[in-house]
Amino acid sequence: MPTRLLAGLGALLIVALPVLPGVPPFWLTLLTYAGLSAIVVTGLVVLTGVAGITSFGQAMFVGLSAYATALLTTQGGLSPWLSLPVALLLSAGAAWIVGAITLRLSGHYLPLGTIAWNISFFYVLGNTDALGRYDGLTGLPPITILGHPILGGGEALLLTWGFLGVCLWLTHRLLRSRTGRAIRALKGGVVAAESFGVDTARVKIVAFVYAALLAALSGWLYAHIQRAINPTPFGINAGIEYLLMAVIGGAGAIGGGVFGAVLVTVLKDQLQNVLPLVFGAQGNFEAIVFGILLVLMLQRAPDGLWPLIVRRSVAAPPARGPAAQPLASRPAASPGTMLLEAASLRKTFGGLVAVNDIGFTVAAGEVVALIGPNGAGKSTTFNLVTGVARLSAGAVRLAGRDVTGLPARRIARLGCARTFQHVKLVAGMSVIENVALGAHLRGSAGPVRGALGLDAAEEAALFAEADRQLARVGLSACRDLPAGGLALGQQRIVEIARALCLGPQLLLLDEPAAGLRHQEKQALGDLLRRLRQEGLGILLVEHDMDFVMGLADRLVVMNFGAKLCEGAPATVRRDPAVIEAYLGSAA
Structure with a gap:
């Protein structure tokens, strides 16, 4: 069943529930809270499922917004609607600060950092007199629409799910945009994303702040629907529960976040009623069930339940539309213009010298091949030229500009594009x-x-x-x-x-012919010759000598990190040092 059809049926059900005769108010309230959770989890889809940043701290931003609007409305005299932009801006600012600090962490330290922030926030709420300590704040005004107060039931359900619909639309648009593709590119590796110009640090902050904004919207709605708040719903347990919803539903899809939020909310309520009867005692036994369910999900359906329902692995890409205004092109360099000058490049890893005083040039309209046995340092040299790895010594100039020490995204901006030895799509x-x-x-x-x-x-x-x-x-x-x-x-x-x-002037290709069949190599060779005629400078690493000899204007031969020789293909082919490096002295 297509995703849009499922979404349409779900929306129709939510709209119809408040007016269906005999629907208990309890279920309207339960689905309202499911909608509030779904708003938070939609942000987690962007942050965790798409950007790959695991956060247990979303409940903190829910609570920050809830307490902000509570203070603004009960003590500041603002209406709930006027307090909304203030609460959102406050949460966005807090998320920017927290993200700027925490997103520098990697591995398991990053999620542990979000846990630490949420625990700290919880204890600040519980120990601050102005915030009511653990008793919280009461007497919050309801949200009013055209003078009519929203006091719960079907009206609160429609309001919550209406906001959820807006959040889903915004998120769908965001992920299909230029920024959304940059966020999704984080899953392909930071190195690749930086190499075609993405500022990955900024993109991570954008995803973190966006998820916090959706959490803040949920907190604002919660505060004025509940009309009383205390620290309990904003503790670390709630943060873990939000992440559980995303994982069970399917953190990689927007629909999965909504499905997981509804499923966990309803299941948790029902388990709280059934499990005490089964065990004959009161307790939070649902946590045991969710723990077992989570382990099973990670083993059997790591992408969540939603992909099993909709059976789609990739969102439909944009169709070909009408002719678009062409992108501004970079001026082509004149033939012979020096595009790349690498001088005395050196890279050491402790006592290991991976690249030892390598130097070469690439001009516009020229193909230069960097060849050598495995482990000669060719890919490391590529990384030094493109800013992926930091030079220990030496200098790199692009079109006469010194780019030594610049990050990969800055070098890409100057018209240097590359591929990778190990494909990074x-x-x-x-x-x-x-x-x-x-x-x-x-x-x-x-x-x-x-x-x-x-x-x-x-x-x-x-x-x-x-x-x-x-x-x-x-x-x-x-x-x-x-x-x-x-x-x-x-x-x-x-x-x-x-x-x-x-739109580069300089193109660096790391083993582009690896894995290609004979006809595909011929087509690639023809393409690179056309690019050379158009004025591009091309530097390539390749092990297929037949391919290289028929294409390159010059060869730079490396062995054990040092330059062995440089010259025209015919000259290099006959060089005794090259023959020994490739075939051994016995040959």
Whole structure:
């Protein structure tokens, strides 16, 4: 059953519930709380499921907004509607500060950091007299619409799910935008994302703040529907429960977040009624059931239940639309213009010298191949040139500009694009979306424009460019397929199309022919010759000597991190030192 049909049926049910005869008020209230949780979990879909940032601290932002609106309305005299933007801004500011500190952590330290923040927040609430300590605050005014107060029941249900619908629409728009693709690119690896211009630190903050804003909206609604608050719903247990909802439903899909929130909310309520009868004692036995369920889910359905229901692994990519305004192109360099100058490059890892005083140049309209046995230091040299690895010594200049020490995203901005020895595509995205990531720097729309759908013209231009580059490399037929489902050779060609989307003057290809069949290698060679004629400078690493000898203008041979020789292919082929390095002295 298509996702849109499921969503439509669910929305129809929610709208119909308040007016259906005989529906107990209890179930209306329960589904209201499920909707409040679903708003928070939708943010977690972006933060955890898409960006890969695990947070146990979302309950803190729910509580921050709830207490802010409580103070503003009960002591500041503001109406609930006027307190909403203040509560959202306060939560966004707090999330920016917390994120700037916490997102520097990696591995298990990051989720532990979010736990620490939430526990600290809980104890601040419980020990502050102005906030009512553990008794909390009461007497909050209800939300009013056209002078009519929303006091609960079906009205609260419709209000909550109406806001949830808006959040789902904004999130859907955000994830399909330029910023959304950058967030999704984090799953493909920070190194790859930085190499085509994504400021990954900023993108992580955007995802963190967006998730906090949705949590804050839920807190504002909770405070004025409940009309009394205390620290208990904002403790670490609630943060864990939100994450449980995301995992069980399916953190990788928006629908999965809503499904998980409803399922866990209803199941928790029913288990609280049934389990004490089974065990003959009172207690939070539902925590045991959820723990077992979580372990089973991680083993049997790590992507959650939602993908099992809708049976879709990749969101439908944008269809080809009408002709778009072409993207501004970078001026082509004149033939012979020096694009890359690498001087005395050196990289050490402790006592190991991986690259030892390597130097070479690449000019516009020239193909230079970096060759050598396995372990010679070729890929490390690539990383030094593109800013992925930091130089121990030496200098790199791009088009006459010193770029030594600049990060990869800054070097990409100067017109240097690359591929990787080990393919780094975002497997859960379509081919066309992966290629469009390469044009990230050629767009300017931010998260607000993306979420509000104000970036249509720019998106059309970005995808038109991606379509053009896919046609250029001969993979238009794979446009809408999941990138992770392609053969390795095709994935390498997709990486080249993504690099070309940057509009580079200098193109660095790390083993582009690996995994390609004979005819595919011929087509790749023809493409690289056309790019050379268009004025691009190309530096490539390759082990296929037949491919290299028929393509490169110059070869730079490396062995044990040092330059063995440099020259035209015919000259290098006859060099005794090269023959010994590749074949051994006995040969």
